[in-house]
Amino acid sequence: MGKTGITMLGISGSPRLKSTHYAVNAALDYARDRHKVETEYFSVQRKTIGFCTHCDYCIRKKQGCILDDAMGELHEMMLRADAWILGSPVYQGQVSGQMKTVLDRCRAVVARDPQAFRNKVGMGICIGGDRSGGQEPSLQSLIDFYLINQMIPVGGGSFGANLGAAVWSRDKGAEGVMADEEGIAAVRRVVDRVVAVTRLLHPSS
Numbered sequence: 167m168g169k170t171g172i173t174m175l176g177i178s179g180s181p182r183l184k185s186t187h188y189a190v191n192a193a194l195d196y197a198r199d200r201h202k203v204e205t206e207y208f209s210v211q212r213k214t215i216g217f218c219t220h221c222d223y224c225i226r227k228k229q230g231c232i233l234d235d236a237m238g239e240l241h242e243m244m245l246r247a248d249a250w251i252l253g254s255p256v257y258q259g260q261v262s263g264q265m266k267t268v269l270d271r272c273r274a275v276v277a278r279d280p281q282a283f284r285n286k287v288g289m290g291i292c293i294g295g296d297r298s299g300g301q302e303p304s305l306q307s308l309i310d311f312y313l314i315n316q317m318i319p320v321g322g323g324s325f326g327a328n329l330g331a332a333v334w335s336r337d338k339g340a341e342g343v344m345a346d347e348e349g350i351a352a353v354r355r356v357v358d359r360v361v362a363v364t365r366l367l368h369p370s371s
């Protein structure tokens with residue numbers, strides 16, 4: 167039987183199963199319960215994901231990436247999904263190195279098929295230990311990735327979720343995220359918008 171509903175993929179770019187893991191899964195749980203979408207989850211935690219070395223194998227061969235590691239599995243999940251949640255902790259005012267590596271490694275997919283990610287919908291969740299620790303510049307980086315790859319970035323609208331979900335963990339892991347009511351409300355508002363836009367693009371789902 168063919169696919170009927172929307173599939174949403176959540177990716178955590180944290181090397182831990184703490185605040186980012188919690189926030190991305192809270193978004194997926196909400197999407198599943200509220201909007202009845204299918205969900206998939208991938209965390210970089212304990213995964214081997216090498217840096218892009220700019221060897222240009224992907225450009226020359228158009229057969230994907232020369233590196234054989236956990237990105238192979240993630241590339242398949244990315245291609246299957248209609249909508250993505252990129253979730254990252256804020257490191258030095260930006261997305262984590264792990265998240266940046268995931269994004270860089272997507273070059274191989276687009277080198278094989280320039281339309282591979284076209285019209286998939288994307289949102290960001292960025293979690294900082296400080297209330298204003300760089301969540302917005304990090305969200306902007308995720309938005310730029312979506313634009314560069316012909317995806318459709320969405321935020322949650324003004325009054326709370328402007329560029330995506332900015333979450334404040336107070337460096338307290340899942341407990342900190344749970345206490346950030348505004349952050350969780352923002353996550354939900356952006357998920358609502360992702361689902362609405364994805365359904366516009368896939369009216370029969």
Ligand SMILES: Cc1cc2nc3c(=O)[nH]c(=O)nc-3n(C[C@H](O)[C@H](O)[C@H](O)COP(=O)(O)O)c2cc1C
Nearest residue numbers: 180184185186255256257258259294295296299335
């Ligand atoms: C290397 C490193 C750099 C960090 N830089 C920032 C920062 O610039 N701004 C901020 O608000 N928090 C910063 N933090 C704190 C984390 O963003 C915060 O604890 C986050 O909730 C961790 O996510 P996790 O629990 O999913 O690993 C940093 C943490 C680490 C390990």
